[in-house]
Amino acid sequence: MRSAVSPAKAYSLPTSHSEQEENKRHNSEQVHLPVLRDEVVRGLQVQSGKFYIDATIGLGGHAAAILEASRPEGVLLGIDQDEEALRIASKRLSRYAHRYELVHANFAQLREIASARHIKGCDGILVDLGVSSLQLDSAQRGFSFQEDGPLDMRMDRELPLTADEIVNYYSEKDLANLIFQFGEEPFSRRIAKAIVKARPLHGTKDLAAVIARTVHPSGHHRIHPATKTFQALRIHVNDELNRLSQFLQFATHLLVSGGRILVISFHSLEDRIVKQAFRALSSACICPPGLPECVCGHQKILRLVTRKPITPTPAEVERNPRSRSARLRIAEKL
Ligand SMILES: C[S@@+](CC[C@H](N)C(=O)[O-])C[C@H]1O[C@@H](n2cnc3c(N)ncnc32)[C@H](O)[C@@H]1O
Numbered sequence: 001m002r003s004a005v006s007p008a009k010a011y012s013l014p015t016s017h018s019e020q021e022e023n024k025r026h027n028s029e030q031v032h033l034p035v036l037r038d039e040v041v042r043g044l045q046v047q048s049g050k051f052y053i054d055a056t057i058g059l060g061g062h063a064a065a066i067l068e069a070s071r072p073e074g075v076l077l078g079i080d081q082d083e084e085a086l087r088i089a090s091k092r093l094s095r096y097a098h099r100y101e102l103v104h105a106n107f108a109q110l111r112e113i114a115s116a117r118h119i120k121g122c123d124g125i126l127v128d129l130g131v132s133s134l135q136l137d138s139a140q141r142g143f144s145f146q147e148d149g150p151l152d153m154r155m156d157r158e159l160p161l162t163a164d165e166i167v168n169y170y171s172e173k174d175l176a177n178l179i180f181q182f183g184e185e186p187f188s189r190r191i192a193k194a195i196v197k198a199r200p201l202h203g204t205k206d207l208a209a210v211i212a213r214t215v216h217p218s219g220h221h222r223i224h225p226a227t228k229t230f231q232a233l234r235i236h237v238n239d240e241l242n243r244l245s246q247f248l249q250f251a252t253h254l255l256v257s258g259g260r261i262l263v264i265s266f267h268s269l270e271d272r273i274v275k276q277a278f279r280a281l282s283s284a285c286i287c288p289p290g291l292p293e294c295v296c297g298h299q300k301i302l303r304l305v306t307r308k309p310i311t312p313t314p315a316e317v318e319r320n321p322r323s324r325s326a327r328l329r330i331a332e333k334l
Helices: 019-031 037-044 061-069 083-092 107-116 133-137 163-169 172-183 188-198 204-215 227-237 240-254 268-281 314-319
Strands: 051-054 075-080 100-104 122-128 255-265 302-304 327-333
Touching: 037 061, 037 122, 037 255, 037 327, 051 061, 061 075, 061 083, 061 122, 075 083, 075 107, 083 100, 083 133, 107 240, 122 240, 163 172, 163 227, 172 188, 172 227, 188 204, 204 227, 227 240, 240 255, 240 268, 255 268, 268 302, 268 327
Parallel strands: 051 075, 051 122, 075 100, 122 255
Antiparallel strands: 255 327, 302 327
């Protein structure tokens, strides 16, 4: 039995932000373009009467497209760990009232979310990973090196760890390992050493400047030299890779036969996790090579719909440069 999807929780916009932050939020909302929107709607095979989960609802761009394409009776459960995003999504989706519910949670908690609502199956699940335009464009959230903000980077503001603690208190060795592992940054040791020497660091611009001076003293660079370090800090603060692996295990079990899971990732670490999980779940045997007979007892539960990821067209990249590294993988439940 599926849950009846209740009217969305009414999120009200906070009043404590400065006018400038408020303007930026509305701007983000307006300029936010969901990545690979048409490919997502087609990939999910959206129809009326079906039940979808958008596990990273963000500003509600994909959710609006799914609710629109599933008129008049499709229903959607939206999850996000960012309460601010949920408030905006709730406003954006208000015209679909009674066809969706929004939940403030980490998608790694999908099992508990489903169980609390007696959800036994789902026709399609979407995950659009990474940072939303809202998070990137609000300096106060600390994700951007273009504008100064606190060293925060928490998608869920209730999380205990901030980037400040890592940057100002981790040992040089731990810092270097983290920047290497989650940023795939070849200059990780040099950067960690420079950060430790420059402590205390107070904001994102401060940190970005230290990295830029260390990696590209000449000031000439194609992508900002802090990009990989910022990615590493964000992944660690939000424990992104572990959460994704936990989520994929349960999400694929929740799908009904013929139901599809779609994942949009933005860097190779995420994409590798998705690719490996889909490959394992679509293989009948995961024994190490060379065994005379199968001993794993593994069951194939998925069919790969995309062998190679779908990427945005040049026209989409031109319209929305943030889509340029997006990769969409799709699998179907057997
Ligand atoms: C790229 S945005 C999604 C944009 C959305 N598809 C849209 O069309 O507006 C990613 C969102 O996922 C959320 N997010 C990332 N990891 C999450 C997790 N583990 N659990 C819940 N939400 C997560 C972020 O807070 C962010 O709002």
